[in-house]
Amino acid sequence: xxxxxxxxxxxxxxxxPVVPAVVVVKAGDELDALACxxxxxxxxxxxxxxxxxxxxxxxxxxxxxxxxxxxxxxxxDHVGIIATVGRTSGKKINKFSTYKIKTIxxxxxxxxxxxxxxxxxxxxxVKQYKTGDHVLFVGEVKxxxxxxxxxxxxxxxxxxxxxxxxxxxxxxxxxxxxxxxxIRMGKEDITGKRTGRKEKGQKSE
Ligand SMILES: Cc1cc2nc3c(=O)[nH]c(=O)nc-3n(C[C@H](O)[C@H](O)[C@H](O)COP(=O)(O)O)c2cc1C
Numbered sequence: 001x002x003x004x005x006x007x008x009x010x011x012x013x014x015x016x017p018v019v020p021a022v023v024v025v026k027a028g029d030e031l032d033a034l035a036c037x038x039x040x041x042x043x044x045x046x047x048x049x050x051x052x053x054x055x056x057x058x059x060x061x062x063x064x065x066x067x068x069x070x071x072x073x074x075x076x077d078h079v080g081i082i083a084t085v086g087r088t089s090g091k092k093i094n095k096f097s098t099y100k101i102k103t104i105x106x107x108x109x110x111x112x113x114x115x116x117x118x119x120x121x122x123x124x125x126v127k128q129y130k131t132g133d134h135v136l137f138v139g140e141v142k143x144x145x146x147x148x149x150x151x152x153x154x155x156x157x158x159x160x161x162x163x164x165x166x167x168x169x170x171x172x173x174x175x176x177x178x179x180x181x182x183i184r185m186g187k188e189d190i191t192g193k194r195t196g197r198k199e200k201g202q203k204s205e
Pocket of ligand 1: 060
């Protein structure tokens with residue numbers, strides 16, 4: 001195992017791949033979006049979802065002004081939207097008209113969600129923390145949008161037989177999971193109380 005004390009030399013991609021969020025922001029008439037790989041869910045009750053955004057981003061100003069955002073998740077078919085909003089700045093262009101990115105209205109907040117998202121959160125910013133060279137915007141989730149067919153009806157988790165999320169590997173590389181093995185490892189499985197049941201999606205050997 002290599003050990004590196006300087007993150008720039010190691011790169012900060014060891015924990016990737018992640019599904020990047022396209023974070024849409026609105027303040028007054030101004031609309032912008034950026035790609036965010038640095039995000040996290042923080043709480044169930046209240047439901048909190050946070051995104052880390054650098055102050056140099058144009059969208060940062062709109063987050064501060066507008067006080068809300070939507071976090072949108074896209075399939076591999078729409079990887080172009082992530083790459084586009086993640087490598088251009090709203091300071092110079094309107095990304096939505098320039099790249100023909102379609103939105104639909106949110107139900108609680110003013111900031112729209114992406115038409116092509118398979119899931120999205122409507123968030124109202126409740127807290128902000130400066131974390132080094134980024135600011136963590138903590139949003140309270142006011143509504144969840146999701147495509148029914150992309151999620152398992154019972155467990156509510158993504159159904160990878162029906163949805164192929166765009167995953168970010170770092171350094172402008174994206175991947176799709178084309179085949180996968182899936183296993184359930186709940187308490188019953190660990191303690192041996194459930195035996196011999198083949199799980200959904202688990203490949204036969
Ligand atoms: C896949 C990907 C993930 C990114 N993740 C973040 C992030 O978590 N936080 C951040 O501040 N910038 C992130 N960026 C960079 C911004 O998306 C990028 O600087 C964008 O152009 C900012 O647009 P704006 O100037 O219109 O706000 C990411 C870029 C890409 C391509």
